[in-house]
Amino acid sequence: MKVLVADDDPGSLLVARAAVERAGHECLAAADGDEAWKLFLAHRPDAVVTDRMMPGMDGLALCRAIRASETDLYTYIVLLTSQDSREDMLAGLEAGADDYVTKPLDPFVLRARLLVAVRVTTLHADLAHYRKVLSRQARTDPLTGLYNRLKLSEDLEQLHARSARYGEEYSVAMCDVDNFKSYNDIYGHQAGDLALRNVAAALLGQVRKSDGVYRFGGEEFLLVLPRQGIAEARVLLERALEAVRKLKIEHHGDPSGELRLSAGISMFGAGHAVDADMLLGEADTALYSAKAAGRNRVEAAW
Template sequence: MKVLIADDDLISRMITKAAVEQAGHDCVVAVDGDEAWELYQVHQPGAVVTDLMMPGLNGLDLCRAIRESEDDSYTYLILVTSHGSRDDVLAGMEAGADDYVTKPLDPFNLRIRLLAAQRITSLHADLARYRSALTEQARTDPLTKLHNRLKLTEDLAELQDRTEPHDFCLAMVDVDNFKSYNDLYGHPAGDAALVAIASTLAGAVRETDGVYRFGGEEFLLLLHGQDADGAEGVMERIRSAVHALQIEHTGDPDGVLTISAGVASYAEGHRSGTEQLLKDADLALYAAKASGRNRVTVASRSSFPN
């Protein structure tokens, strides 16, 4: 574990540093509170052993600054006081400290507290990983492993909240005649087909783009930095790639599973809200279906309000 020591007294720093290193931990040393805060931001230590009274930020201010800056991480804070008075200890705990030791420092007492620090920070790290996994799970479609509609809603909101407009296109995708495919081949085969198509969609776009399962056999692509013509080209390549999978479907005129897509553009001159963009993409998809399926249709620019 990396331990930051903050103390303006040379002898105290040396004793603390020796105790920390004898306990098998790495040391970062600061001679005052301001330097400690700078080193904390650079090294993100697992524990901080800080003197109460120092030039610059004192121990209480340092504790408060660290607690306010933490997100998923957790730093174990040990306050060093000269007298261990109740008022000092209480003030330290209220400022965010986890424990305290008194001067002159007893290396054994500090080592015990560092053992506790390792356990607590390890638990917090595990909880952070679990939270991250749950957050990802909540935004992932369990079948296709694509993003789901919750993640789409968040990503679109982030785009709309940008101060500077960001060009992008939405492409609504639907698997053609999928109900009849399920009727003919069964739902397990239908699930396998959706997984194969989802993999093709995800593999055909850039890492900066987004691919989402919109629901059932519908998918949605968020294509960053694309105008309508560029997005149409991308979707034509994807349509061809899905056709090339050659997933047999005797109930389809083409004899294989195909997709149709509708594209809507958010660009200069037609920056409508995300709800309208989704409607435009859906209408374009409907037009593609009505025109015979297995094709890409771009929403008419006249449908976008200025």
């Protein structure tokens, strides 16, 4: 564990540092609150042991600053004080400290507090990890591994706001596997699931890192293409359709004898500053135009 010790008294600082290092932890030392704050920002220690009264930023101010800056990980704070009163203890806890130790510092007491700090920070780290895992799972389609509609909603909202602010264009493309119901009827749902995974991989293989590929639902996929107009999006989608054709997935329910894809494109940009929902609707309409025109093709909304 990485521990930051802050104390303007050289003797107390030496005792605290020795106790931390004897406990097997890495120690950072600061002679005042301002230096402690700089070290905290640079190293993000797991625990902070700070004197209450220091020049510059005092212990209470340091506690508040640490709590205000925290993200996923938690910093365990032990406040050192020579003022053993209920008011001082309460003030420290209200400022964000987890525990307090009275001066003169007893190395054994500090080591015991650090044992608690290890348990608490480990628990918070585990919780942060599981929150990230759950958040990722909530935004991922379990069948294809693509992002789902929740992630699409979040990403599209951010992209639309940024594009509108900076006058940038972007395109969306709705894709649908042709005659997929008959594919499931002929080959079964397990084969259908495998086909969708293969199509998803083919789409991912054609986009840039900045592009987004989402499973929109059923056999529908959505591509979000930042800084791409209709012409660029059409070129990308033609490649995507060709990538699906190259899979050569047998499909006797399609006139071609193989699995195919159709796509519809719409674009946000100068002269067409509609909202994101309108764009999705236009892409969907263009997709139906592609279906009506014989499938296995790309159509644009305008």
